[in-house]
Amino acid sequence: MAFWLIDDHTPGYGLMLRIDRTVYSEQTPYQHLAIVDTTEFGRALVLDGIIQTTVADEFIYHEMIAHVPLFTHPQPRHVLIIGGGDGGTAREVLKHSSVERIDLVEIDASVVNACRKYLPETACAFDDPRVNVIYGDGVEYVRQRRNLYDVVIVDSSDPVGPAVELFGREFYSNVYACLKENGVFVAQTDSPTFSKDLFQRVYHDIKSIFPVTMVYLTCIPSYITGFWSFTLGSKSYHPLKDFREDPEVETRYYTPQLHQACFVLPKSIEKLLAE
Amino acid sequence: MAFWLIDDHTPGYGLMLRIDRTVYSEQTPYQHLAIVDTTEFGRALVLDGIIQTTVADEFIYHEMIAHVPLFTHPQPRHVLIIGGGDGGTAREVLKHSSVERIDLVEIDASVVNACRKYLPETACAFDDPRVNVIYGDGVEYVRQRRNLYDVVIVDSSDPVGPAVELFGREFYSNVYACLKENGVFVAQTDSPTFSKDLFQRVYHDIKSIFPVTMVYLTCIPSYITGFWSFTLGSKSYHPLKDFREDPEVETRYYTPQLHQACFVLPKSIEKLLAE
Numbered sequence: 405m406a407f408w409l410i411d412d413h414t415p416g417y418g419l420m421l422r423i424d425r426t427v428y429s430e431q432t433p434y435q436h437l438a439i440v441d442t443t444e445f446g447r448a449l450v451l452d453g454i455i456q457t458t459v460a461d462e463f464i465y466h467e468m469i470a471h472v473p474l475f476t477h478p479q480p481r482h483v484l485i486i487g488g489g490d491g492g493t494a495r496e497v498l499k500h501s502s503v504e505r506i507d508l509v510e511i512d513a514s515v516v517n518a519c520r521k522y523l524p525e526t527a528c529a530f531d532d533p534r535v536n537v538i539y540g541d542g543v544e545y546v547r548q549r550r551n552l553y554d555v556v557i558v559d560s561s562d563p564v565g566p567a568v569e570l571f572g573r574e575f576y577s578n579v580y581a582c583l584k585e586n587g588v589f590v591a592q593t594d595s596p597t598f599s600k601d602l603f604q605r606v607y608h609d610i611k612s613i614f615p616v617t618m619v620y621l622t623c624i625p626s627y628i629t630g631f632w633s634f635t636l637g638s639k640s641y642h643p644l645k646d647f648r649e650d651p652e653v654e655t656r657y658y659t660p661q662l663h664q665a666c667f668v669l670p671k672s673i674e675k676l677l678a679e
Numbered sequence: 680m681a682f683w684l685i686d687d688h689t690p691g692y693g694l695m696l697r698i699d700r701t702v703y704s705e706q707t708p709y710q711h712l713a714i715v716d717t718t719e720f721g722r723a724l725v726l727d728g729i730i731q732t733t734v735a736d737e738f739i740y741h742e743m744i745a746h747v748p749l750f751t752h753p754q755p756r757h758v759l760i761i762g763g764g765d766g767g768t769a770r771e772v773l774k775h776s777s778v779e780r781i782d783l784v785e786i787d788a789s790v791v792n793a794c795r796k797y798l799p800e801t802a803c804a805f806d807d808p809r810v811n812v813i814y815g816d817g818v819e820y821v822r823q824r825r826n827l828y829d830v831v832i833v834d835s836s837d838p839v840g841p842a843v844e845l846f847g848r849e850f851y852s853n854v855y856a857c858l859k860e861n862g863v864f865v866a867q868t869d870s871p872t873f874s875k876d877l878f879q880r881v882y883h884d885i886k887s888i889f890p891v892t893m894v895y896l897t898c899i900p901s902y903i904t905g906f907w908s909f910t911l912g913s914k915s916y917h918p919l920k921d922f923r924e925d926p927e928v929e930t931r932y933y934t935p936q937l938h939q940a941c942f943v944l945p946k947s948i949e950k951l952l953a954e
Contacts, residue, residue, distance in 0.1 A: 410695070416718025420685070420693035443691025444873070461872075464945070597736075597900040598719070623898040623906040625872040630905015631898040657945045668940035670739070670932045 409440065411455050411628055413564065414598040419628045421445065421455065427522055432514040434566045439522040445626045447523060449490050451515070452565050457490045458626045459525055465592075465632070466526070467658040468622045468666065470496035473555050473590040473636060474503075475650070475663060476643040480554040481505070484582070486542035486570060488559035489515030494529035497557070499653045506535045507553075509542045511566050543569045549582040556583055558591035563602060571602065573609040576637070580613050589614065589637045596621075596673060597629040607677050610637045618643055619677060620666040643667065684715060686730050686903055688839065689873040694903045696720065696730065702797055707789040709841045714797040720901045722798060724765055726790070727840050732765045733901045734800055740867075741801070742933040743897045743941065744909060745771035748830050748865040749778075750925070750938060751911070751918040755829040756780070759857070761817035761845060763834035764790030769804035772832070774928045781810045782828075784817045786841050818844045824857040831858055833866035838877060846877065848884040851912070855888050864889065864912045871896075871948060872904040882952050885912045893918055894952060895941040918942065 407426075412418040421442045428439040438450040446459035457465070470493050474480050481504045483497050489510040497506055506529075510516055516537060519527040529535055538545065542558070556579050560567040569575055570591070579589050591610075596603045611617040614637030623630045636643055644667060649660045669677070682701075687693040696717045703714040713725040721734035732740070745768050749755050756779045758772050764785035772781055781804075785791055791812060794802040804810055813820065817833075831854050835842040844850055845866070854864050866885075871878045886892040889912030898905045911918055919942060924935045944952070 408693070412695070414719060416697035418683070418693075418695035420687070420695055422691035444689060463947075595900070621898070623896070623904075625870070625904035625906050627905075629898075629900035630902075631900050656947050659943075659946050659949075661943045662945055665940035665943035668934075668936045670937055671934050672738075672931050674934075 409442070409450060409453070411453065413454060413562065414628065417598065417628065419455070421448070421626070428518055430514055430518070432512050434512045437514055437518055439518055449519060449523060451561050454562060455626050456561060457492060457523065457526060459523070461624055461626050462492050462526055463656045464622060464624050466492035466496045467655050469493055469557060469559055469590060469592055469634060471653065471655065471658045472620060472634065472643060472663060472666070473557060473588045474500050475647045476636070476638060476641050477554050477586070477588045478641070478646070478648060482553050484509070484553045484556045486546070486556070486558045486560060487567070488557070490519045490523060490526045491529040492526035493557055493559045494535050495526060498529055498532055498534060500650070501652065504534060507538060508535060509538045509540055509545045511539070511541055513539045543575050546575065546578040546582045551582070551584055553583050554587055556587065556589045560592065562594055571606055576610050576613050580637070583639060586640045588641060591635055593633045593635045595627065595629045595631050596633050596676065597631055600676060603633060604676060604679060607635055610635055614638055615640065616642055618667055619669060619673070621669065621673070622666055684717070684725060684728070686728065688729060688837065689903065692873065692903065694730070696723070696901070703793055705789055705793070707787050709787045712789055712793055714793055723901070724794060724798060726836050729837060730901050731836060732767060732798065732801060734798070736899055736901050737767050737801055738931045739897060739899050740907070741767035741771045742930050744768055744832055744834055744865060744867055746928065746930065746933045747895060747909065747918060747938060747941070748832060748863045748911060749775050750922045751913060751916050752829050752861070752863045753916070753921070753923060757828050759784070759828045759831045761821070761831070761833045761835060762842070763832070765794045765798060765801045766804040767801035768832055768834045769810050770801060773804055773807055773809060775925070776927065779809065782813060783810060784813045784815055784820045786814070786816055788814045818850055821850065821853040821857045826857070826859055828858050829862055831862065831864045835867065837869055846881055851885050851888050858914060861915045863916060866910055868894070868908045868910045870902065870904045870906050871908050871951065872906055875951060878908060879951060879954060882910055885910055889913060890915065891917055893942055894944060894948070896944065896948070897941055
């Protein structure tokens, strides 16, 4: 008998992953959490039935969400991660020697606990003394902070369930305010294939707040359609004109050349953003 | 009741598309052919259960397989397409005013007939007098031709069923020989995620024959994992140093900037190709 996980948050499309074993499963106060071993992508974190992280390709997502904004900033010292309870984004941020402190605001302590136990490849970051975990609501957290961070990374789940407000204009305004003078912000902004309206709205909301707003793309095989977007807002630094290189930061996916290439958008996506 | 197509040629992964209607279905001498209306991607051609072309995103695949080699060549006049029975690649090639003739060698006449009837968006190319359709075996065809083409495009299905030999070293040698002195060749080379061995072998085979060999990537949402590769072999022209622009060629996806960006490989893919 074979068990399959079906990631089907779009009605007419599903991504099926064969499950060799359910390692852990819990209904938390916020969502359904499962840790499973998949045949093709190794161990995975699944929230409300949606793949969040797989051992086989998590490095793509985590490197792209972390290194693009961190290399855009000349000297990131204080970083805020909203979400990111699997620890993968923090692991990548910690590779930058300028980083003195990461505040990671995760709403669901169960995510961190389960990942520490079952996904040590990503959760290793939580053992670093520079990482300060705060269990709470990211929306509320940024509302109460001002002028504190060089980089803010919104590493949330999709805009269903607990993450809905992390895709709203008011939240982005508060992110702007909690950044220091030359701060840089990035958010994962879903697949442009099935979330066209969201993708457009989020881009325009961020663009109405940040002087520099740019979308970049990558391909994450274990996510629906593979095609994935990130939206970057910056108070002054430009991700193509101001980005720096640091060969000391070891990566498996990101390169300085890819940093530049990922901002080159297909004509159909340019058109979508111009509408 | 809902019908679903499951594209599952990898054991532990499946891409499910909801089918609103089966428009046409036939067991041809070569493969099972179906034309279906999908909920998310519109009308689609399916061969042996694998998605080949959907109305919603066929432009990505067809523009990337056609324009990258055609813009690498300074004046492509004679083009050979192996496979490509849906007509989409020919449609893109015809946008180049220098093209005088396309020979399209498709093994399965049923593919062309079904697409002419049910997928006119792609099959419109067959009405153009510059397109010469030959029903036959592409492997045999290139074995018997010498020094004829400026560009050869291998727009085949995956290396299962009738397309297996189109991924072999002997075939690539014959492609080299049927190209003119400065000819350019490209093949779709599957998803690097699940076809690592094939992807590596094909790259090394082509590299052992063509002086210039380069891989480029794109993301095709209706294909498994989204992540898709093409491998280009060239006798002399370099796709980054020699490519030209022509604003007369109208596209929905391809841009000259994307032409350059698609050759920037993630470190993990560079590593795979260096092995």
